[in-house]
Amino acid sequence: MIQFDRVELRYPGSPAILRDVSFAVEEGSFQFITGASGAGKSSLLKLMYLGLKPSRGRLSLFGENAEAISRDGIPALRRRIGIVFQDFRLIPHLSALDNVALPLRIAGARESAIREYVPELLEWVGLSGHLDALPHTLSGGQQQRVAIARAVIGRPQLLLADEPTGNVDDGVAVRLLYLFEELHKMGTTVLIATHNRALVERFSYSCLNVEDGRVSMVRGPGMRRPVPRPVGDSPAERQRGG
Ligand SMILES: Nc1ncnc2c1ncn2[C@@H]1O[C@H](COP(=O)(O)OP(=O)(O)OP(=O)(O)O)[C@@H](O)[C@H]1O
Ligand SMILES: [Mg+2]
Incomplete structure (x- = not known):
């Protein structure tokens, strides 16, 4: 789904933030991105939603060379991606x-569907x-939970979440991870940048x-081991009546 091939990133007038970066993200995977503050996690995600271009190297997304995606092609590509920005951007x-x-609404959904699903999701995130x-x-x-709900509501093919639990307590953080797991089970490839070591371990x-x-x-x-969790604590289970 995403392939970095010897990618370098430098902001104008600065040394390279990312150097010779090569890795692939398989479709259907669920991965965390960790690293110290300032290491380049947000910059890496920004490359993945074409908010930045590599200074060198090759990046492909959904099988297309990012270099070849025209400015006009970017909105269509972004509609396949749910993004939780570190600064929310509501x-x-x-x-x-x-x-x-x-x-x-952008996808042309019926207003009746919106009135049904949006309040249900906002309720699930505690709002x-x-x-x-x-x-x-x-x-x-x-605000962070609104941003998360907005990123997942359209069941995107790819979810890029930048520090999505940075402003919530541990209980809410785990609940939000369950939401990402539900989305993942429906086929979304999930990438989560986080400082939260406990969450990564859990x-x-x-x-x-x-x-x-x-x-x-x-x-x-x-290397994933199954995570125990209380029955009836996911949106799908709740829809089935617990
Ligand atoms: N627009 C920009 N112009 C110049 N330098 C930038 C810009 N955005 C980020 N940087 C620099 O790039 C480096 C990586 O920043 P980035 O935001 O990607 O880190 P991060 O790992 O997401 O950090 P945090 O955990 O604090 O969110 C930092 O040194 C930062 O100062
Ligand atoms: Mg960041």
Whole structure:
């Protein structure tokens, strides 16, 4: 799904942030991206949603060479990607409900479907009392959950989540990871950049580490052990009535 081949990234006037980076993300995988603050996790994700171009090397996405994707082709490609930005990027004049509904509206979903699914998802992330709230009236952790709901509502092929649990407590963080797992089970490839070591340990998925401009696999695929969790604690289970 994503292939980096000897990619280098440098911001104008700075030394290279990423150097000679080569790795592949298989379709259907679930991976964490770890690394110290400033290591380049957000920059790596930004390359993956074509927010930046590699300074050198080759990047391909969904089997297409990123270099060959025209400016006009970028919106179509982004519609296949759900992005949770580290700084949320909610639309300030839209309510929580309308922010989350946005990808569905862009995709031409029926308003009746929006009225059904969006409140259900916002309830699941603990925001049922805040459907009409504007972003600036919500706490950081609440805004983060709106951003997550917006990224997953359209069941994207690829989810890129940048520090998606950075502003919530541990219980909520685990619940949000269950949501990402549900999406993954429906076929989404999931990449999560996080500082949260405890979460990485608890979920035991593959892990890429960014350090000194390099990206290395610190925990490979196939090393995942099943995670016990309470019955009835996922959206799918809840839909089935627990
Ligand atoms: N727009 C930019 N222009 C110049 N340098 C930048 C820019 N964005 C990031 N950097 C630099 O690139 C490096 C990597 O930043 P990045 O945000 O990717 O790190 P990160 O691993 O996501 O950090 P954090 O864990 O704090 O979110 C940092 O040294 C940062 O200063
Ligand atoms: Mg970052």
